[in-house]
Amino acid sequence: MTSTYKYPRPALTVDCVVFGLDEPELKVLLIRRDLEPFRGKWALPGGFVHLDESLEDAAKRELREETGLEKVFLEQLYTYGNVERDPRERVVTVAYYALVRLSEHRVVASTDARDAAWFGVHDVPRLAFDHDRILKAAYQRLQNKLRYEPVGFELLPKKFTLRQLQRLYEIILDRSLDKRNFRKKILGMEVLEELDEVEADVAHRAARLYRFNPKRYREMVKRGVNFEI
Amino acid sequence: MTSTYKYPRPALTVDCVVFGLDEPELKVLLIRRDLEPFRGKWALPGGFVHLDESLEDAAKRELREETGLEKVFLEQLYTYGNVERDPRERVVTVAYYALVRLSEHRVVASTDARDAAWFGVHDVPRLAFDHDRILKAAYQRLQNKLRYEPVGFELLPKKFTLRQLQRLYEIILDRSLDKRNFRKKILGMEVLEELDEVEADVAHRAARLYRFNPKRYREMVKRGVNFEI
Known part of the structure; x- marks a missing residue:
């Protein structure tokens, strides 16, 4: 079975930049290609878009098929369509980034x-x-998003200490932050829920655990207050 | 001449949301379709991507062909690929927005x-x-961009008064701004060049003209200072 069209069409793919936090490092998930072109080289997970699936569904399917990942935070990044970007033929790719x-x-x-x-x-x-x-573009987007949207929580365990949260910001933004100022900003927005629990199995004095509260965040946005770190 | 592929492919188009400032209104450029589907309906200018042109070149070509516009500020917005978005067949569109x-x-x-x-x-x-x-997405993007990037100047004459600039912000953000605070912020960033000219043909006292200086803006960014209104 082949498909015939009146005019030639570019092939359409999706590619995913998947970030994960493995303290003290921000990591990205790569696959080693088993097919030409670039066989044996490392690449972003991705593949061709099927006719019966949305772009986001295609990105999710490719992630699942190539890496086993499911149910991750996923957003569209940018679409790359330079004429020469694939040595085989014209391929346009819709890039996504995911936080795990x-x-x-x-x-x-x-x-x-x-x-x-x-x-x-x-x-x-x-x-x-x-x-x-x-x-590179995905990393820059993540750095920008982190400052103005509560996406960082997608990289942390659901319950975390303020120290862990600050470390996340420092690792991704690649610079140290003032502890007092950071806590004042994040607690001042009232999007965190202070839990009745402390961290387990630590050598130092156990710190309080917090949880991000999406409902409080939505209420804050409705009041016209911006998230900002 | 037809094109045959092993697997079926979505068609790929570009669409452009073109904004222009016509005080006291922000305007958007639409075309009335002369072909099915949606013949006679208003739509964004756009069309199919050719194999030998980048996505941005396709957007520029369609704008030129359908509206006569050339040399405008153009940025990619988002790619829309829901399965049912076109009644004919699967069409994925890369949306751009332009400021004129x-x-x-x-x-x-x-x-x-x-x-x-x-x-x-x-x-x-x-x-x-x-x-x-x-x-709707393009308008939201413009509102966000305006606050954190110097894109508003693309909508004004090259030489403008501070009053015109403030009006631009008020029209697009859809709310009034405090004059003193606005001037303090915009002049404080030192990205404007004060000219030795005043506006012409006005009934009231002629105000000073300014020009945006991209070089000063780039230097500001290098120093790690963010544009913010």
Whole structure:
């Protein structure tokens, strides 16, 4: 079975930049290609869009098929369509980025990926296609988002200490933050729920645990107050 | 001549949301469709991506062909790929938004547009396809961008008064701003160049003209200072 059209069409793919926090490092999930072109090279997980699925569904399916990941936070990043970006033929790709709680997910390589592995974002090999460029854009988007939207919580365990939260910001923004100022800002927005629990199994004095409260965040936005760190 | 592929492919289009400032209104450029589907309905200018052009080049070509617009500020917005968004078949569209100095551009309907016209953003008829949704997203993006990036200047004449600049912000953000606070913020960033000229042909006392200086803006960003209004 083949498909015939009046005018030539670009092929359409999706690619996913998946970030995970593995303290003290921000990591990105890559697959090793088992097919040409760039066979044996590391690349972003992704593949062709099927006719009967939305772009986001295609991204989710490819993630599941190539890495075993499911139910992750996923947002569209940008669409890349330079004429020469794929050596085979014209391929346009819709890039997504995803945030994953490493503690809750197991990664398994499958289908056309020979291998799947986490790399430190500052320690990534040269990638296939224009995936270096896509990864760079995704990292910048994450840095920007983190300051103005409550996306960072997607990378932490559901219950966390303020210290963990500050470390997350420091690792991703790549600079140290003033502890007092950070706590004042994040607690001042009242989007965190202080729990009646402390962290377990620590050598130092156990710190209070908090949880992000999406309902409080939505109420804050309705009042016209912006999230900002 | 037809094209045959092993697997079926979505068609790929670009669509453009073009904003212009026509005080006291923000306007958007629409075309009236001369072809099915939605023949006779208003829609965003756009069309199919050719194999030998980048997505941005396709957006520029369609704008030129359908509306006569050239050399406008253009940025990618989002890619829409819901399965049912086009009644004909699966069509994925990469949406762009553009900012235009109305004083410098003339709009001419052509090719598969029967008509092209500017509409107030709050006074737009029901559009073809999912273009209402795309327009809404573009307007939100513009509102956000305006606060954190110096894009507003693309909508003003190259030389403008501080009053004009404030009006631009008020019209797009849809709320009034405090004059003293606005001037303090915008002048404090030192991205404006005060000119040795005043506005011409006004009944009231002629106000000083300013020009946006992209070089000063880039230097500000290098120093780690964010644009913010």
